[in-house]
Amino acid sequence: MRFTLRLVLAALAVSPPAFAAGTKTPLQIVVSIEQQSLVVYDGDAVIATSKISTGKPGHRTPTGIFSILEKRRHHESNIYSDAPMPFMQRLTWSGIALHGSNHVPDYPASHGCVRLPGKFAAALYKMTAHGMHVLISERQVTPVEVSSAMLFQPHQSRPQGPALTDVPLRPAIGDDSTVEVAMTERRPPPPTAADEEKAPLRILVTRRGMRETLRDLQTLLATLGHDAGLPDGFSGPATIAAIRAFQTKEGLPADGKITPELIEAVFRKAGRGSPPNGVLRVRREFQPLFEAGVTIAAPETALGTHFLQFQDIDAETGTGKWFGVTLQNELPKAAKQRLGITAEAEPLAFDALERTLGRITVPDDVRERIAGLLANGSSLSITDADTGLETGEGTDFVTITRTPRG
Structure with a gap:
C-alpha cells in the first residue's frame, strides 16, 4: 500500500503553478510520516507533491497542527553544527522546520525537521506565506469539504447593541499581551470596513480549564x-x-x-445559567484577540482533533467553503481522567468531524463577532487538550498530537 501511494504521489508531483507566488489563495500543506510525502492543497485539490525525509528514531518529527512562523532563504542550524538549512520555514520555536537538503532518502533520516529536495524547497518557499498551515500526520490525510450549521460564515448577521465589556487576562504561556474575554450577555461593536481587510482568524475550540472558570x-x-x-x-x-x-x-x-x-x-x-464547559479562543497575526465560553454536548466523549480551513468565498452569496481533516490523537490516561473523558472519539469514522461539530454550541453574539471578522484563509482547530507549550508569543495555535502505536 505504501509503495502504491508513493507511486501515485510521484505521478501527481508538479511544479508549483505560476499563480501560487504572491496569490491570496489560501493553501495548506499536509505531511505524512508513514508515506514520507508532502502534499500542497488548495481546498481539496492537489497543487504539488514531493518526497520528504522526517525525523529518525530518537529525533522523531512531532505530529499535529502547525503554521509557518518564520521564513529564511539562508539559514544554519544553531543546534547541529551550523548545518545548512536552505529555504527554511519554521514550524515551532523549539526547532522544527521545513527546509531543503541534498540528502532526502525515502526513509526518516533527519533530526526532527522535514527535509525537502532542494529544487522543491525553493519552489515551495515561493508558494507559502507566514501563517500558512502545515499538518503533520502519521498516516496520509486529505482535506474534504465539510458542511455544518456550527461552521462560521461571513454573511451571518452583524451585531448590534451596546459595546462588549472586555476583561483583561493573561494569555498563553510566554505571551504577556492583553486579550479580550467575550461576555455572552453583551454584544460586541459592529465591525468597521477595515475589518474586511484584516488577516485571517485562527480559532481554537477546546475544553474549558479551571483557570477560565x-x-x-x-x-x-x-x-x-x-x-x-x-x-x-x-x-x-x-x-x-x-x-x-x-x-x-x-x-x-x-x-x-x-x-x-x-x-x-x-x-x-448572575443569571448566566450553568458555566460553559468549553472555550473558544481567537488569534490573528500570531496575537491573541479574544475568547469566549462554548458548550460541548456529551462531554464524557472525546472531541478528537480536527482542523478546518475557510476559503472560496462566493461574491454573490457571501458564503465560503470549509475544508477539514481529522487527525489521530491518543490522549494520556491522566489527561482523560482530568477532563472527565470516558468514551473515545472515532478518528477513522467517515463522519467523525461532522459529529464533533454537531456537539459544539457557540453563543450567538460570539458567532456574530467572528462573522464580522472572518476572512479568506481563516481556520478552526478542535481538540480535547489545550495547545501546550508550543503556543505562545509569535505563534498561531499549535496542537501536538500523540499517534497510537501499533
Whole structure:
C-alpha cells in the first residue's frame, strides 16, 4: 500500500503553478510520516507533491497542527553544527522546520525537521506565506469539504447593541499581551470596513480549564457586588474574601472554598445559567484577540482533533467553503481522567468531524463577532487538550498530537 501511494504521489508531483507566488489563495500543506510525502492543497485539490525525509528514531518529527512562523532563504542550524538549512520555514520555536537538503532518502533520516529536495524547497518557499498551515500526520490525510450549521460564515448577521465589556487576562504561556474575554450577555461593536481587510482568524475550540472558570467566577462575583480583584484566573485573598461575602449573603457556609456547587450558585445568581464547559479562543497575526465560553454536548466523549480551513468565498452569496481533516490523537490516561473523558472519539469514522461539530454550541453574539471578522484563509482547530507549550508569543495555535502505536 505504501509503495502504491508513493507511486501515485510521484505521478501527481508538479511544479508549483505560476499563480501560487504572491496569490491570496489560501493553501495548506499536509505531511505524512508513514508515506514520507508532502502534499500542497488548495481546498481539496492537489497543487504539488514531493518526497520528504522526517525525523529518525530518537529525533522523531512531532505530529499535529502547525503554521509557518518564520521564513529564511539562508539559514544554519544553531543546534547541529551550523548545518545548512536552505529555504527554511519554521514550524515551532523549539526547532522544527521545513527546509531543503541534498540528502532526502525515502526513509526518516533527519533530526526532527522535514527535509525537502532542494529544487522543491525553493519552489515551495515561493508558494507559502507566514501563517500558512502545515499538518503533520502519521498516516496520509486529505482535506474534504465539510458542511455544518456550527461552521462560521461571513454573511451571518452583524451585531448590534451596546459595546462588549472586555476583561483583561493573561494569555498563553510566554505571551504577556492583553486579550479580550467575550461576555455572552453583551454584544460586541459592529465591525468597521477595515475589518474586511484584516488577516485571517485562527480559532481554537477546546475544553474549558479551571483557570477560565475561575476567571469568570471572579468577574461574576464583581458584578454581584463582591470585589474579587483582577479577574486573572488565580485565587488570592481578594477572591477568597469575595467568595465568603457571597456565601454569607446567600446563607451558605462561609468557608471560601471553590467548589462546583459554589460555581453553579454564582452563575445562577448572575443569571448566566450553568458555566460553559468549553472555550473558544481567537488569534490573528500570531496575537491573541479574544475568547469566549462554548458548550460541548456529551462531554464524557472525546472531541478528537480536527482542523478546518475557510476559503472560496462566493461574491454573490457571501458564503465560503470549509475544508477539514481529522487527525489521530491518543490522549494520556491522566489527561482523560482530568477532563472527565470516558468514551473515545472515532478518528477513522467517515463522519467523525461532522459529529464533533454537531456537539459544539457557540453563543450567538460570539458567532456574530467572528462573522464580522472572518476572512479568506481563516481556520478552526478542535481538540480535547489545550495547545501546550508550543503556543505562545509569535505563534498561531499549535496542537501536538500523540499517534497510537501499533
